[in-house]
Amino acid sequence: MKTRAPSPPSIGDLRDLTPARVGLGLAGASLPTQALLEFTLDHARARDAVHAGFDVSALMRGLGELGLEASSVSSRARHRKDYLRRPDLGRMLDPESQQLLESGAGGARRLAIVVGDGLSPAAVNAHAIGLLRSLIPQLAADAIEIGHAVVASGARVALGDEIGAILGARMVVVLIGERPGLSAADSLGVYLTFAPRVGLTDEKRNCLSNIHRAGLGYDEAASRIAWLIREGLARELTGVALKDESGSRTPRSIAASPSQHDESET
Known part of the structure; x- marks a missing residue:
């Protein structure tokens, strides 16, 4: 008796595997x-995410x-408008911010966290604190303390280099809103840079992206970030x-995470 060949995957099967628009x-x-x-x-939604207000007070709190x-x-x-038209301006601190950080520098720090609005303030408003809530205990288990945290408005990724320096x-870890797509307008990205200084380019960074409700969950993202921090500090790179x-x-969705608050989409 001949074995019946399996039927080829259908468009419906493909739709179940991806949020991309296929077979419309x-x-x-x-x-x-x-x-x-x-x-x-x-x-x-993507346009609204780019122009959403950055809730600095809530993040500081x-x-x-x-x-x-x-x-x-x-x-x-x-x-x-300046931020979107002049990416270079988003990579440099204004003079007042430089003075503020210099006045409170107070010696070398092992790790600094920067929370920047990026291209989706909505993503940062929704996910930055939840991710840090999962990350801090994992860092504590490795005896890694966060020396200082900075909330940066009008931030591009490279702004973290000047802040860290x-x-x-x-090492500086930058939590920032990623460019919104048509399947995720509130995706958070995390960039890690050892020995930050002005002028570094992107091959010196590690990036973990796609942190949002239908993407990478807080606990899984925190586990990977903690590993990169620990190994990056140990290997000095x-x-x-x-x-x-x-x-x-297998990543868990944010909605399924017990540490996630019930937040409506921005």
Whole structure:
């Protein structure tokens, strides 16, 4: 008796594996109305995420509740339009912020945390404190203390290099909103840089991205970040020379995490 060959995967099977828009079909020469409406809604959510307000006061309060000494600084991008049109301004602290950090530097620090708005303030508002709540105990287990936390408005990733250098941090970890996509408008990214200084390029950093409700959960992300911090400090490097060998586990969605608060989407 011949064994029946398995049927090839269908478009429906593919849709179950990805949030990407595949096999939407046609209505005449156009998209079906439902697909078009969903696309328009997701595009509006992405635009709203870019222009969302950055809740500095709530983040400062949340960092304080986690026991972290925190400062609020700004880049040289004074307005959101400047930030979007002039990425270079988002990589430099304004003079007042430089003076503020220099006055409180107080010697070398092992680790500094920067929470920046990036291209999705909505992502940072929603996820930064929850992620840090999972990360801090894992760092404590390795006797790694966060020397200082900074909330940075108008921030690009490289702003962390200047902040870390002023604070004398051996490593800086930047939590920042990622460019919104049509399947995730509130995705948080984390960038780690050993021996931060102005002028570093991206091959010197490690990045963990896609932290959001339908992506990487807080506990899984915190586990990987803690491993990268521990190994980066021990080996005195980050970037292409440091591969994530923390081990793979099935990520849990943020919604399923017991440490996640019930928050509505921004």
